[in-house]
Amino acid sequence: MNRFGEMHCSIAQAVGVVAEPWTPLILRDLFLGLRRFDQLSEDLGISRNLLTQRLDRLQAAGVVEKVAYQRRPVRYEYHLTEAGRDIVPALITLMAWGDRWSTPPGGPPALLIHSCGEQFTPTVTCPHCGGPAGADTITMVAGPGAAQGPGTMVLAKPGQ
């Protein structure tokens, strides 16, 4: 766990696990179906020792699992766990932001197809009313676990 993981903030928690350099791209590749160390290494161009370290940390965080796919010699591949698959909505939301604000020449490199059959841009919504949830439609308030500490100046009440 790094220093972000110690902050009393769920964004910092998430960032501490999945926003280290390269990690979001490792997760994307695992989602897209790459499984093997050498595939990830080749696709991303990340140095191999760092890939080892990242996969270890993701495994420790319960986001990725290492599975032996053969014996003699033992060889492993990496899969997303449930927690890992659950990060996909955040990844595609980031992807939509990237498409919108750094328009690549020639159009978006990738598109999303929903199980309903439509190509779509993911939208973050409130499950009660179905309306969009964005900077203009939400308010963040202190929750039951609010505490003082780094990164909590706004929400934590003094003296708590």
Add this chain to the structure above:
Amino acid sequence: MNRFGEMHCSIAQAVGVVAEPWTPLILRDLFLGLRRFDQLSEDLGISRNLLTQRLDRLQAAGVVEKVAYQRRPVRYEYHLTEAGRDIVPALITLMAWGDRWSTPPGGPPALLIHSCGEQFTPTVTCPHCGGPAGADTITMVAGPGAAQGPGTMVLAKPGQ
């Protein structure tokens, strides 16, 4: 622009801008209403030279703008631009993930209230059918701007 910004992948684009260490937390604080250099520095505990550099990069990326709020002496504060406010859905999706998978003792540090009046957990959906968009309900396919290069092994067609 760092090496992620050069990849032909919208996730890498977004990561290159908003997933450098500390940056998501800077954006969160700006969304929550912190504006001034010293407030950010104190709240986060980030070193001041790195905060300077991060704000410069965010400004260059068009995510943050620097506004003089007084003359004599000139003093600046930082605001989210439209692109910056548009990253909020991704931030709260990450926050929901953090709440779900690293349950903090005492409950979540922060809660979200939607403009409809309800406290909610953000959901990523397909705008056509309204259904949830997650690892099990989406497919990623090559888009018009697909190209070969680092991080594109799965989607880009060989020979393109």
Add this chain to the structure above:
DNA sequence: ATAGTCAGTTGATAAAGTGAACCCTTGATA
């Protein structure tokens, strides 16, 4: 005159990341 505020800059030290080469187990080939 002295102290304090704000928004940084400077510089020494420590931590992370890079790139290339090497290692180990094993199956296949010469």
Add this chain to the structure above:
DNA sequence: TATCAAGGGTTCACTTTATCAACTGACTAT
């Protein structure tokens, strides 16, 4: 029996980033 190749790493020298503390500069308030 070499020896080659595949897969999944580890080691090491080097470069880049980050941290921490102190300092600067332009002012205002006392």
